[in-house]
Amino acid sequence: MTTAAPAPTLKKEKTAAKLRYLNKKKIRRKANQAAAPKKKKRRVEPGEQDAKVSGGGDRGISSSSSNSDSSDSSESSSSDSSDSDRDEKIEKPEKPEISENPEIPNIPEISQEIPQQPPQLPLLSFPEPQNLNVASTEDLKKLGLPDVFANEISIDANQSFPSTQAHTLGLGGRLSNRLIQIGFESLFAVQLAAIPLLIGDMNDGIRHPLYPAESPRDICVSAPTGSGKTLGYTLPIVEVLSRRIVTRLRALIVLPTRDLVSQVRETFELFAKGTDLKIGTITGQQSFQQEQAKLVGQTDTIFAGGSSKVDILIATPGRLIDHINSTPNFTVQHLRFLVIDEADRLMNQSFQSWIDRVQIALTTPIKIPPRTDAHDALGGTNKHDLMETFERPQRGVQKMLFSATLTTDPSKIRSLHLNDPKFVVVRNEKVEDYAIPSTLEERMIVSETAYKPLMLLHLLYQRGVKRALCFTKSVESATRLMHLLRLFNDQVGNGPTVASFSSDLSPQERQKMLTKFKDGEVDMLVSTDVIARGIDVQGIENVINYDIPLDMPKYVHRVGRTARAGLVGTAWTLVEVQEAKYFKGYTKNAKHQVKKVRPTTKEVEPLMEAYDVALSRLGRVYNQGDS
Numbered sequence: 278m279t280t281a282a283p284a285p286t287l288k289k290e291k292t293a294a295k296l297r298y299l300n301k302k303k304i305r306r307k308a309n310q311a312a313a314p315k316k317k318k319r320r321v322e323p324g325e326q327d328a329k330v331s332g333g334g335d336r337g338i339s340s341s342s343s344n345s346d347s348s349d350s351s352e353s354s355s356s357d358s359s360d361s362d363r364d365e366k367i368e369k370p371e372k373p374e375i376s377e378n379p380e381i382p383n384i385p386e387i388s389q390e391i392p393q394q395p396p397q398l399p400l401l402s403f404p405e406p407q408n409l410n411v412a413s414t415e416d417l418k419k420l421g422l423p424d425v426f427a428n429e430i431s432i433d434a435n436q437s438f439p440s441t442q443a444h445t446l447g448l449g450g451r452l453s454n455r456l457i458q459i460g461f462e463s464l465f466a467v468q469l470a471a472i473p474l475l476i477g478d479m480n481d482g483i484r485h486p487l488y489p490a491e492s493p494r495d496i497c498v499s500a501p502t503g504s505g506k507t508l509g510y511t512l513p514i515v516e517v518l519s520r521r522i523v524t525r526l527r528a529l530i531v532l533p534t535r536d537l538v539s540q541v542r543e544t545f546e547l548f549a550k551g552t553d554l555k556i557g558t559i560t561g562q563q564s565f566q567q568e569q570a571k572l573v574g575q576t577d578t579i580f581a582g583g584s585s586k587v588d589i590l591i592a593t594p595g596r597l598i599d600h601i602n603s604t605p606n607f608t609v610q611h612l613r614f615l616v617i618d619e620a621d622r623l624m625n626q627s628f629q630s631w632i633d634r635v636q637i638a639l640t641t642p643i644k645i646p647p648r649t650d651a652h653d654a655l656g657g658t659n660k661h662d663l664m665e666t667f668e669r670p671q672r673g674v675q676k677m678l679f680s681a682t683l684t685t686d687p688s689k690i691r692s693l694h695l696n697d698p699k700f701v702v703v704r705n706e707k708v709e710d711y712a713i714p715s716t717l718e719e720r721m722i723v724s725e726t727a728y729k730p731l732m733l734l735h736l737l738y739q740r741g742v743k744r745a746l747c748f749t750k751s752v753e754s755a756t757r758l759m760h761l762l763r764l765f766n767d768q769v770g771n772g773p774t775v776a777s778f779s780s781d782l783s784p785q786e787r788q789k790m791l792t793k794f795k796d797g798e799v800d801m802l803v804s805t806d807v808i809a810r811g812i813d814v815q816g817i818e819n820v821i822n823y824d825i826p827l828d829m830p831k832y833v834h835r836v837g838r839t840a841r842a843g844l845v846g847t848a849w850t851l852v853e854v855q856e857a858k859y860f861k862g863y864t865k866n867a868k869h870q871v872k873k874v875r876p877t878t879k880e881v882e883p884l885m886e887a888y889d890v891a892l893s894r895l896g897r898v899y900n901q902g903d904s
């Protein structure tokens with residue numbers, strides 16, 4: 278890794294840089310003309326919150342929240358089109374247009390005289406740092422929500438527990454062996470805390486409380502990104518349900534995006550191997566009828582107890598509500614576990630008041646048409662079924678909320694009607710409002726908008742950043758940046774192979790792209806926030822925020838794609854001069870120390886020639902694309 282030369286800084290050397298630009302003025306003008314984008318139509322997924330680029334491309338402040346596809350907008354269910362981060366976003370002032378070409382930096386027209394000052398970018402008003410939505414325990418008590426937080430269990434993130442001893446937490450031999458087979462020799466802190474709470478008290482003699490005597494306590498878990506929350510609920514669910522006799526829908530896991538649903542399904546399949554538990558997903562990727570057939574089978578009879586072909590269902594909220602509303606025999610009455618993963622984001626989704634809808638469905642029996650005798654799809658078909666017909670009625674679902682940035686908005690939490698909840702917080706040694714992995718290094722480069730692409734090239738070609746996830750503010754920015762990086766690499770070689778990832782891709786294309794990234798066929802993905810939450814790809818060494826995240830929770834989730842499961846990683850944020858106050862404000866408020874890195878002109882200069890050519894070619898690409 279090349280280290281930054283001590284002095285002089287980029288800012289001091291800007292006049293020298295201008296001289297270079299003077300010589301390149303003609304090339305750039307041509308490029309500007311060539312690249313001036315005509316408005317291009319692109320495919321809009323159903324319900325997609327379209328990303329509009331106000332001619333900004335790589336330049337300027339992230340425009341309004343509609344620029345981002347942080348929602349998993351490709352989900353075809355009308356309902357899931359609302360699976361978005363929209364509610365979390367901060368309204369930003371509209372950015373004035375600076376130039377016709379979004380990719381080409383804002384190089385001022387140079388007159389006869391050499392300007393003494395650096396180019397003056399319009400200083401835009403930026404929103405003041407907002408209060409973070411982490412309320413203190415005291416505040417919450419005042420708001421009448423004491424229990425969750427008074428019952429807080431704080432766990433040191435560095436704690437672990439040997440998998441060989443997992444039986445003492447309530448996990449059976451099969452799962453302990455599976456952990457060791459997979460190479461998970463110890464359980465992480467969050468798993469150590471959550472498993473006993475979900476499996477039940479070992480001392481009361483109920484080893485596998487599929488039907489607990491008492492209504493189980495709910496839990497809220499806040500633990501850093503990459504700390505193993507998924508296994509924190511997968512293991513106890515598989516353990517408890519593996520004792521079930523007949524198939525009923527007993528565990529429901531709700532996640533905000535399809536990509537996360539697929540990922541969590543893989544984890545369940547890995548650990549349910551060797552049991553006969555049936556795992557299903559509903560995301561709108563298949564037709565509604567196909568999903569119905571997989572969920573409840575095909576029958577015209579309505580059963581009071583409903584029917585189910587799956588024990589564990591992993592769903593996006595919109596599609597879940599569609600089935601609750603319209604699929605005969607689909608019922609959540611028998612649920613033993615309800616997991617809301619990425620809970621803060623899901624609780625912000627107002628679509629059809631999905632939480633209230635699920636809450637009602639939990640307590641409403643299926644309506645049987647008159648004269649239907651059958652009371653349960655399981656009725657009397659075999660010995661096991663009969664046994665379960667006489668089992669004790671369900672004492673209530675156990676709800677679990679998981680997130681790295683768990684909201685403590687009392688009104689939202691209250692709507693879940695949690696039962697005497699326990700609040701589990703996994704902390705590392707740093708005292709931060711939003712805990713991040715202790716193995717993560719945070720760095721920023723403050724740069725004028727015009728130089729941001731060069732700063733990125735500096736990271737990739739001079740600081741050895743290769744395997745990375747790079748976040749932009751919009752789909753268009755991601756695509757253009759990808760092209761620019763490819764064109765640059767065509768000239769100099771040895772750079773990372775780059776691809777873009779966005780909601781513009783079909784679900785199948787997205788899966789393929791993720792696989793390529795996982796397999797190392799692609800070194801760097803340029804993406805919007807669509808991939809910022811929950812996605813787990815091993816070996817991502819760096820996260821680059823090419824455009825700053827809109828707020829601290831988004832920052833935490835983006836940078837949390839690296840430094841996972843105890844591995845090291847670095848987060849780089851390219852901050853435009855006019856954004857610096859805002860960015861430093863929210864990171865400082867959350868007690869994060871983001872180190873400043875200052876590349877010099879001398880360092881960056883060798884990149885400029887190839888960069889100019891790449892820009893010029895980019896202009897031609899876009900021009901041809903439009904003709």
Ligand SMILES: Nc1ncnc2c1ncn2[C@@H]1O[C@H](COP(=O)(O)OP(=O)(O)OP(=O)(O)O)[C@@H](O)[C@H]1O
Nearest residue numbers: 461463464465502503504505506507681811813842
């Ligand atoms: N006990 C364990 N031993 C080794 N690796 C583990 C263990 N538990 C989880 N992991 C691995 O750690 C990685 C991160 O886990 P996971 O995706 O569950 O994190 P998370 O806390 O849900 O993160 P995020 O908040 O970003 O969604 C995964 O690759 C997972 O396989």
